[in-house]
Amino acid sequence: MNAYETAREAYASLGVDAEAALHRLATIPVSIHCWQGDDVGGFEGATQLTGGILATGDYPGRARTVAELRADFEKAISLIPGTHRFNLHAMYLEHGGARVDRDQIEPRHFAGWVEWARSRRLALDFNPTFFSHPRSSDGFTLAHRDSGIRDFWVEHGRRCREISAYMGRELGSASLNNFWIIDGWKDHPADRLLHRELLVDSLDRIFAADYPVEYTRDALESKLFGIGSETYVVGSHEFCLAYALTRGVMLTMDAGHYHPTESIAEKVSALLPFVSNLMLHVSRPVRWDSDHVVLYDDETRAIMREVARADAWQRVYVALDFFDASINRVAAWVIGTRATIKAMLFALLEPIELVKTAEQEGRLADRLGLLEEAKTLPIGAVWDEYCRRSGVPVGGSWMDEVAAYERSVLRDRS
Ligand code: RNT
Numbered sequence: 001m002n003a004y005e006t007a008r009e010a011y012a013s014l015g016v017d018a019e020a021a022l023h024r025l026a027t028i029p030v031s032i033h034c035w036q037g038d039d040v041g042g043f044e045g046a047t048q049l050t051g052g053i054l055a056t057g058d059y060p061g062r063a064r065t066v067a068e069l070r071a072d073f074e075k076a077i078s079l080i081p082g083t084h085r086f087n088l089h090a091m092y093l094e095h096g097g098a099r100v101d102r103d104q105i106e107p108r109h110f111a112g113w114v115e116w117a118r119s120r121r122l123a124l125d126f127n128p129t130f131f132s133h134p135r136s137s138d139g140f141t142l143a144h145r146d147s148g149i150r151d152f153w154v155e156h157g158r159r160c161r162e163i164s165a166y167m168g169r170e171l172g173s174a175s176l177n178n179f180w181i182i183d184g185w186k187d188h189p190a191d192r193l194l195h196r197e198l199l200v201d202s203l204d205r206i207f208a209a210d211y212p213v214e215y216t217r218d219a220l221e222s223k224l225f226g227i228g229s230e231t232y233v234v235g236s237h238e239f240c241l242a243y244a245l246t247r248g249v250m251l252t253m254d255a256g257h258y259h260p261t262e263s264i265a266e267k268v269s270a271l272l273p274f275v276s277n278l279m280l281h282v283s284r285p286v287r288w289d290s291d292h293v294v295l296y297d298d299e300t301r302a303i304m305r306e307v308a309r310a311d312a313w314q315r316v317y318v319a320l321d322f323f324d325a326s327i328n329r330v331a332a333w334v335i336g337t338r339a340t341i342k343a344m345l346f347a348l349l350e351p352i353e354l355v356k357t358a359e360q361e362g363r364l365a366d367r368l369g370l371l372e373e374a375k376t377l378p379i380g381a382v383w384d385e386y387c388r389r390s391g392v393p394v395g396g397s398w399m400d401e402v403a404a405y406e407r408s409v410l411r412d413r414s
């Protein structure tokens with residue numbers, strides 16, 4: 001018997017069908033963010049990342065052009081099992097050398113991305129970019145006091161919805177369009193309500209037009225604080241949740257956007273009775289940073305377990321959000337995405353039926369004991385089998401491929 005068959009029997013003895021879990025896993029896409037490849041730089045020629053986020057490190061090999069970013073991502077997905085999505089930001093447009101400001105972008109600036117995605121059998125997701133721009137430099141955009149600045153960003157948001165719908169229509173898969181707004185104060189505001197009312201108004205203007213849900217779905221991402229917006233963020237969790245519920249847009253919960261002991265895993269089941277869909281930004285907060293490379297850790301497993309137990313893979317969209325400039329960026333993509341998928345597999349392999357029965361029958365020690373036993377079941381053999389069947393490297397051999405790519409491609413970039 002090979003390791004996978006042995007593992008299958010171990011799972012079967014706890015009532016888990018490992019084969020069914022592998023089939024299920026293959027149907028779950030992860031929306032993989034483009035911005036790990038270039039430290040959230042984009043292709044507008046911006047020299048500084050602003051908006052309260054920061055990519056630290058100066059590891060060589062950052063993608064500097066559209067072609068480099070595509071090549072790097074192609075390398076990364078060749079090492080990741082399954083069929084996934086690519087998540088772009090508006091600042092990754094192809095402007096063809098002309099200056100195209102954020103309030104002027106059009107679907108044609110993303111036609112190259114659509115063609116590339118089509119040829120690689122990828123679906124695209126999207127994000128308006130409300131940072132790294134002169135009109136966001138004082139930390140306010142859609143909630144700015146100045147109506148001219150608000151209008152500029154409202155126009156950006158509207159155009160991004162059009163672009164997202166174009167992507168979804170062209171590629172036959174609804175593009176998830178995630179709005180994250182940087183607005184907030186470093187220090188104590190005199191008027192907290194004002195900016196929140198302004199943000200409601202701006203968002204209402206952006207979302208006034210209707211687009212078919214087969215083409216695009218809007219989401220609003222909350223945040224607790226950013227660098228330079230430590231005291232007050234206009235789009236806080238309560239704000240975004242209330243907006244999402246009353247306006248019918250999705251809420252995006254980023255794992256790094258809450259108080260340290262709060263978990264987005266816990267929040268999934270609190271929201272599912274009230275919303276048809278949710279988006280998650282799977283990330284890893286460490287002290288001040290909300291965007292370390294995702295790992296196969298307790299929190300990532302807890303998130304996936306909540307989705308699996310609710311059998312909500314069709315309703316909860318899993319997107320990634322991390323950026324690390326201190327290590328090989330292709331490796332960062334591979335590590336974070338493989339860890340996410342492995343955590344999904346862990347969740348699908350839980351002996352949940354036995355655990356639920358123990359709970360129903362009041363055998364609470366068994367409930368705890370089973371969950372503890374599940375931790376050391378041979379998931380490694382099942383994961384290796386998934387990689388083998390998916391035609392991607394098994395175990396750590398993906399690292400050799402990243403090293404070879406670094407030697408032949410990344411090292412020549414200065
Ligand atoms: C920032 C948000 C947001 C960004 C991306 C680049 O705190 O998490 O999702 O990371 O839009």
Ligand code: ZN
Nearest residue numbers: 221254281321
């Ligand atoms: Zn995020």
